[in-house]
Amino acid sequence: MTARGDAWRLRAVTAVNRFRALDGGAEGAYAYASMAEACGRLYGWTHSYVTAYLAKVYALQNPDGGWGINRSYDAFADGSVNDEDTTYTVTLADHVGIPFLNGFQAGAVPRDRVQGIVDRLLAMPRVLVERGQCVAYSTRPVDCQPGYEVHNVSAGVAYFLHRANAAGFGGTGMHRLITDITIHQSNAYRTGDIWWPYIDDGPNQDPDHQSYSAQSMYPLEYWVGREAIYKLMTNSWPDDPLSPLAHMRLVSTPGGVGSWSRRYGSPITLWGELGDQWLPEADQFIANPPADVQTRLAQAALFCARNASVQ
Known part of the structure; x- marks a missing residue:
């Protein structure tokens, strides 16, 4: 472990401890899946915390085999309220999918749990778009x-499927879907802003969602993702209380051409170096998370635990 890794590990442990002190057992799949991976990285994937959190996520599975937020929700503020057992794409691909995939690779999550998410993502409805x-x-x-195309959600699907395929998972139409999502997100990318809109051709999305888009596109269209990550990691948005999550999420981004340390080179990443300046910001976020405190603590725990492996 390096000094940089130790610094992020300390923050991950602090976030885990805060979450556990406040947890009343009624959180959602996002929080518990995040905690499962965070604790797996911190204490080992056979730790009792991991087993307990995974069991909570399994118990929250919807009747259709997916996951969501287990409460009624008007996703687009259009007066149509989704039932509490609605399955959401981002919950499948990111909130549960990535922790399950990482858990599978560590031997803690059964293969069929990950394959089930792959299958459900490939079967999700599509929104009609011009290309891709x-x-x-x-x-x-x-x-x-039409018009309800949420860019970070689709990019995250392609990212999850890309990573799942690399881990040995597959499904009919997987490669075509990854390709077509990449095309669509390339078309939506605003080169002047180095940013994506949130929905359709609307306003630019907030930094937190932008970081998910950038992370997702990094392995799919490297230079676009790299530039988006660089902008996020070199700017701050003090008026946006969730923007610290963008920095925390991206510190663990792998290196690559133009993405290694400018001073030392490989194996120290540019993103790990740029993350050093955001450690105080992470401290403030963990000490005083914005609304939905438990989920925010779980996110911070997860991202910081991933960052603990950076050089």
Whole structure:
């Protein structure tokens, strides 16, 4: 472990401890899946914390085999309220999918759990777009209308499927979907802003969601993802209380051409170096998370635990 890794590990442990002190057992799949991976990275994937958190996620599975937020929700503020058992694409691909995939690779999550997510993502409805494909926000028909294309959600699907395929998972139409999402996100990318809109051709998305888009596109269209990450890691948004999550998420981004330390080179990444300046910001976020405190602590724990492996 390096000094940089130790610094992020300390923050991950602090976030885990805060979450555990506040947890009343009624959080959602996002929080518990994040905690499972965070604790797996910190204490080992056979630790009792990991087993308990994975069991909580399994118990929250929807009747259709997916995951969501287990409460009613009007996703687009259009008056159509989704039922509490609605499956959401981002919950499948990112909130549960990536922790499950990482857990599988560590021997803690059964293979069929990950394959089930792959299958469900490939079967998710699509939103009609001009070029490529866009995966719908949820399984509900009302969320599949033209114009309801949420860019970070589709990019995250391609990212998860890319990583799952590299780990040995597959499914009919997987490669075509990854390709088509990449095409669609390339078209939506705003070169002047180095940014993506949140939905359709609307306003630019907030830094937190932008960081998910950038992370997702990094292995799919490297130079676009790299420039988006660089902008995020070299700027701050003090008026946006969730923007620290963008920095925390991206510190663990792998290196690559133009993405190694400018001073030392490989194996120290540019992103790990740029992350050093955001350690005080992470401290403040963990000490005083914004609304939805438990989920924010779980996110911080997860991202910081991933960052603990940086050089």
